[in-house]
Amino acid sequence: xxxxxxxxxxxxxxxxxxxxxxxxxxxxxxxxxxxxxxxxxxxxxxxxxxxxxxxxxxxxxxxxxxxxxxxxxxxxxxxxxxxxxxxxxxxxxxxxxxxxxxxxxxxxxxxxxxxxxxxxxxxxxxxxxxxxxxxxxxxxxxxxxxxxxxxxxxxxxxxxxxxxxxxxxxxxxxxxxxxxx
Numbered sequence: 001x002x003x004x005x006x007x008x009x010x011x012x013x014x015x016x017x018x019x020x021x022x023x024x025x026x027x028x029x030x031x032x033x034x035x036x037x038x039x040x041x042x043x044x045x046x047x048x049x050x051x052x053x054x055x056x057x058x059x060x061x062x063x064x065x066x067x068x069x070x071x072x073x074x075x076x077x078x079x080x081x082x083x084x085x086x087x088x089x090x091x092x093x094x095x096x097x098x099x100x101x102x103x104x105x106x107x108x109x110x111x112x113x114x115x116x117x118x119x120x121x122x123x124x125x126x127x128x129x130x131x132x133x134x135x136x137x138x139x140x141x142x143x144x145x146x147x148x149x150x151x152x153x154x155x156x157x158x159x160x161x162x163x164x165x166x167x168x169x170x171x172x173x174x175x176x177x178x179x180x181x
Contacts, residue, residue: 029071029073030060030061030072031071031158032070033048033072035161036076036080038157038161039077056100058070058071078150078151082145086118089118090120091123095123098123099123103125111147113127114126114127114148115132115144115146119142
């Protein structure tokens with residue numbers, strides 16, 4: 001069980017989070033912002049804010065100026081949904097940012113077996129049932145989020161959505177290029 005502590009010096013690689021038990025990330029395919037927001041159950045405005053503040057940065061393709069679109073991978077959408085769940089429980093965005101950093105830096109081996117627990121002020125990363133029981137028995141656990149369940153929800157929500165290739169230029173950017181040329 002690890003208490004989440006934010007360290008500005010300790011940055012992480014985007015690929016560390018979600019490496020086992022999940023679909024392989026296709027470097028050139030992702031979901032447009034509106035699709036990612038819908039799958040995560042958030043508004044496009046939230047998605048945009050979280051990208052601009054680097055809470056959840058799209059790993060397939062970030063925006064690169066007017067007319068370009070961000071493309072979010074499966075792992076990104078899972079993080080978005082986890083952030084939404086934590087916000088819904090009343091956890092501050094600052095604590096959520098620390099939790100996301102902790103998940104990424106921990107290099108979790110089997111995320112489907114991981115539970116995020118909170119006592120209302122801190123977020124704990126529990127990777128075994130014993131850790132969950134220990135936290136609850138001390139009277140500290142107020143709620144828990146089983147990441148495996150959230151993972152399956154994201155998979156289900158993306159079944160009907162077709163991913164977009166990052167190699168294909170954005171339709172809006174293409175139109176603007178034709179107007180200028």
